Amino acid sequence: xxxxxxxxxxxxxxxxxxxxxxxxxxxxxxxxxxxxxxxxxxxxxxxxxxxxxxxxxxxxxxxxxxxxxxxxxxxxxxxxxxxxxxxxxxxxxxxxxxxxxxxxxxxxxxxxxxxxxxxxxxxxxxxxxxxxxxxxxxxxxxxxxxxxxxxxxxxxxxxxxxxxxxxxxxxxxxxxxxxxxxxxxxxxxxxxxxxxxxxxxxxxxxxxxxxxxxxxxxxxxxxxxxxxxxxxxxxxxxxxxxxxxxxxxxxxxxxxxxxxxxxxxxxxxxxxxxxxxxxxxxxxxxxxxxxxxxxxxxxxxxxxxxxxxxxxxxxxxxxxxxxxxxxxxxxxxxxxxxxxxxxxxxxxxxxxxxxxxxxxxxxxxxxxxxxxxxxxxxxxxxxxxxxxxxxxxxxxxxxxxxxxxxxxxxxxxxxxxxxx
Numbered sequence: 213x214x215x216x217x218x219x220x221x222x223x224x225x226x227x228x229x230x231x232x233x234x235x236x237x238x239x240x241x242x243x244x245x246x247x248x249x250x251x252x253x254x255x256x257x258x259x260x261x262x263x264x265x266x267x268x269x270x271x272x273x274x275x276x277x278x279x280x281x282x283x284x285x286x287x288x289x290x291x292x293x294x295x296x297x298x299x300x301x302x303x304x305x306x307x308x309x310x311x312x313x314x315x316x317x318x319x320x321x322x323x324x325x326x327x328x329x330x331x332x333x334x335x336x337x338x339x340x341x342x343x344x345x346x347x348x349x350x351x352x353x354x355x356x357x358x359x360x361x362x363x364x365x366x367x368x369x370x371x372x373x374x375x376x377x378x379x380x381x382x383x384x385x386x387x388x389x390x391x392x393x394x395x396x397x398x399x400x401x402x403x404x405x406x407x408x409x410x411x412x413x414x415x416x417x418x419x420x421x422x423x424x425x426x427x428x429x430x431x432x433x434x435x436x437x438x439x440x441x442x443x444x445x446x447x448x449x450x451x452x453x454x455x456x457x458x459x460x461x462x463x464x465x466x467x468x469x470x471x472x473x474x475x476x477x478x479x480x481x482x483x484x485x486x487x488x489x490x491x492x493x494x495x496x497x498x499x500x501x502x503x504x505x506x507x508x509x510x511x512x513x514x515x516x517x518x519x520x521x522x523x524x525x526x527x528x529x530x531x532x533x534x535x536x537x538x539x540x541x542x543x544x545x546x547x548x549x550x551x552x553x554x555x556x557x558x559x560x561x562x563x564x565x566x567x568x569x570x571x572x573x574x575x576x577x578x579x580x581x582x583x584x585x586x587x588x589x590x591x592x593x594x595x596x597x598x599x600x601x602x603x604x605x606x607x608x609x610x611x612x613x614x615x616x617x618x619x620x621x622x623x624x625x626x627x628x629x630x631x632x
Contacts, residue, residue: 213527213531214527215526215527215529215530215531216531217527217531218527218528218530218531218532219294219530219531219532221531222293222294222531222532222555222558223290223294225558225559226286226289226290226558227286229558229561229562230282230283230286232561233279233282233561234279234282234283236609236611236612236615236616237275237276237278237279237282237612238279239609239611239612240271240275240608240609240612241272241275241276242609243607243608243609243610243612244268244271244272244275244605244607244608244609245268245272247268247606247607248264248265248268248269248607250264251264251606252264252606252607252622252623254606254622254623254626254627255596255599255606255622255623255626258596259596259599259600259606263600263603264606266346266603267599267600267603267604267605267606268605268607269346270342270346270603270605271603271604271605271608273342273345273346274338274342277334277337277338277342280334281331281334284331284334288327288330289554289555289558292323292327292533292554293532293533293534293551293554293555294532294533295533296533297323297533298319298323298532298533298534298547298550298551299533299534299535301319301322301323301326302315302319302534302547304322305318305319305322313376313379313380313383315546316379316544316545316546316547317372317375317376317379317546319546319547319550320375320546320549320550321372321375323550323554332360336356339351339356340353340356343454346603347455348454348455348456348603349453349454349455350451350452350453350454350455351452351453351454355452355453359416362415362416366412366415370404374396374400377396378393378396378397378549379545379546379549381393381396382545382548382549383545387520389520390513390516390517390519390520393516394509394512394513394516397509397512397516398509401505401509408462409443409462409468409469413462417448417449417450417452417453418448418449418452419446419447419448419469419471420446420447420449421444421445421446421447422445422446422447422472423447424477426482427477427482427485428445430482430485430486431445431470431485431486431489432445434486434489434490434493434585434586435493437585438490438493438497438585440493440496440497441468442461442468442469442470443468443469444469444470445469445470445472446469446470446471446472447471447472447473447474447477448471448472448473448474449474450473450474450475450476451473451474451475451478454475455475455601456473456475456601456602457473457475457476457478457479457598457601457602458473458476459471459472459473459476459485459488459489459492460492461492461495461496461501470489470492472485475601476488476598479597479598479601480594480597483586483587483590483593484590484591484593484594484597485594486586486590487582487586487587487588487590487591487593487594488582488591488594490581490582490585490586490591491578491579491581491582491591492578493581493582493585494577494578494579494580494581494582494585495574495578497581498574498577498578498581500574500577500578503574504574515552515553515556518552519548519549519552522548522552523544523545523548523552528548528551529547529548529551532551532555534547534551564615564616565614565615568613568614568615568616568617568618569614571618571619572617572618572619572620575618575619575620575625576620576625576628579591579625579628579629579632580632583629583632588629588630588632591629592626592629592630595622595625595626595629596626599622604622605622606621606622606623607623608621
């Protein structure tokens with residue numbers, strides 16, 4: 213393949229994926245508007261019309277705003293690649309740093325920081341305008357800046373040594389470097405799974421042991437019945453940042469924690485909390501977490517192998533706006549790594565329905581497990597409250613949902629639980 217052919221292919225795929233995303237968003241908004249006037253029959257008597265319409269308006273606002281982000285991301289990617297942005301940054305970094313590995317790291321860090329800075333206005337508008345307009349945002353601007361600073365610091369502490377190691381391995385380990393890099397990547401992710409609950413998450417939120425003795429007894433009985441052990445039951449101060457409610461498991465092995473948002477506990481009764489927890493336990497019982505981790509690792513192995521084939525082909529660089537003459541030593545590996553993982557999502561978008569379907573299958577299995585260990589009616593009641601409190605639309609466009617939704621649409625999920 214020539215550089216020109218690859219350039220045209222990249223532009224065509226980027227244009228096709230962007231148009232498809234915009235078309236799906238338009239379908240989604242139109243479908244929601246067409247069903248805004250009445251609560252779906254499956255939720256009649258459970259969801260008020262005002263709440264249904266709030267969810268419709270909230271989802272519409274988010275979706276319409278996302279179309280700006282879709283177009284901006286496409287233009288930014290073109291500016292970095294075909295437009296010569298990465299080429300210019302690489303030239304500047306090579307003039308500022310004498311060591312090749314420092315040059316490579318500077319190129320990647322500069323692109324990532326610049327991308328984050330340019331995308332910050334979108335995040336600010338989403339948080340302080342859209343979320344605030346619908347009563348969800350509880351975060352102050354000062355807290356937003358503090359979270360951003362903490363995220364950058366943690367990213368530097370953990371990410372820079374990893375990046376150094378990856379670039380060194382790519383340069384020193386010969387043709388099979390991708391196997392060594394993959395091993396380091398796997399080890400790094402497993403380490404984060406252990407570190408996150410105890411050392412990282414508490415830097416952003418306060419975690420307190422669950423104090424409700426009656427609820428704690430019910431939960432511990434359920435855990436025993438399901439053969440599950442954890443390092444503790446915790447309540448997170450989610451209300452400090454958002455009115456949205458949730459519950460999740462975090463950690464791996466002996467560091468597993470069960471975490472409830474305080475907003476969730478304020479809304480659900482004991483039976484409903486038990487049912488929501490049983491659903492999460494279903495993911496562990498069916499080894500969904502392990503399956504997802506393994507599938508992610510296998511995909512990353514395939515991506516690194518593909519990168520090993522592309523990084524020695526001049527058309528790959530030229531086709532994305534980078535002069536191969538710039539590429540030498542670690543700068544060469546850094547440019548290959550950066551370009552590959554910037555453009556890969558463009559090609560990967562078309563398999564989104566497969567990944568979403570895989571995730572929805574897991575949700576159905578976890579629901580079935582919850583219906584077996586608790587009452588399906590309690591999980592239905594909890595879900596209805598969560599749909600209401602989180603302003604989740606009850607009428608998503610079916611095709612949009614197939615591309616984006618990791619959970620089944622509300623009506624289908626409730627219908628499945630009722631059949632159990």
